[in-house]
Amino acid sequence: MKLPITIREDSREPIYHQIEAQLKALIVSGHLPAGNPLPSIRVLAKDLACSVITTRRAYQNLELSGYIKTTQGKGTFVAKVDEAKIAMTKRSTVQNALKTAIDTALKHDYSIKEIESMFAEILQEKEREA
Numbered sequence: 001m002k003l004p005i006t007i008r009e010d011s012r013e014p015i016y017h018q019i020e021a022q023l024k025a026l027i028v029s030g031h032l033p034a035g036n037p038l039p040s041i042r043v044l045a046k047d048l049a050c051s052v053i054t055t056r057r058a059y060q061n062l063e064l065s066g067y068i069k070t071t072q073g074k075g076t077f078v079a080k081v082d083e084a085k086i087a088m089t090k091r092s093t094v095q096n097a098l099k100t101a102i103d104t105a106l107k108h109d110y111s112i113k114e115i116e117s118m119f120a121e122i123l124q125e126k127e128r129e130a
Contacts (some may be wrong), residue, residue, distance in 0.1 A: 001037070001038075001039060002039075002047055003022075003023070003026070003044070004022075004026070004041065005018075005019060005022045005023065005033075005047075005048060005049070006022070007019070007048050007049075007050060015048075015050050015054050016054045016055070016057040016061070017058075017059045019043040019044075019048065019050075019055060019058035020058040020062055023038075023062055023067070023068075023091075024062065024065075024067055024089060025093060027068075027078055027081060028081065028086045028089045028090055028093075032078045033078060034077075034078050034079060034080040034081070035077055035078060036077060036078040037075055037076070038059075038068060038075070038077060038078065039076075040075065041055045041056050041059055042055075042077070042078075044059075051120065057122055059076060063076075063129075066079055066098065067079055067081060084110075102115060105118070
């Protein structure tokens with residue numbers, strides 16, 4: 001199974017962190033349900049054209065955080081994540097994305113009021129699309 005993970009070479013974010021963040025998002029959004037098998041470290045490294053060390057680090061971090069579990073001789077699987085942790089992860093992910101967007105706008109010399117106005121416009125567009 002090929003995972004929908006995209007590595008951005010131009011990003012300052014380390015590749016293992018990009019993999020980890022995207023896998024975590026797939027898990028908490030329900031796209032990868034508990035018990036779902038994941039590709040081996042080697043297969044994922046090949047699919048993403050990165051090193052085995054990089055994918056191993058992402059898997060290790062996800063396992064330590066309780067998002068995946070590895071069973072010797074069977075493989076790596078999505079772990080059962082409790083609802084509170086899912087909600088916290090989703091909120092944290094969105095907050096970080098918003099902080100990044102705000103930092104970008106501030107670097108481009110937009111005022112807080114201008115940023116609020118842009119945010120309101122985008123929300124209105126999304127509301128019309130829904």
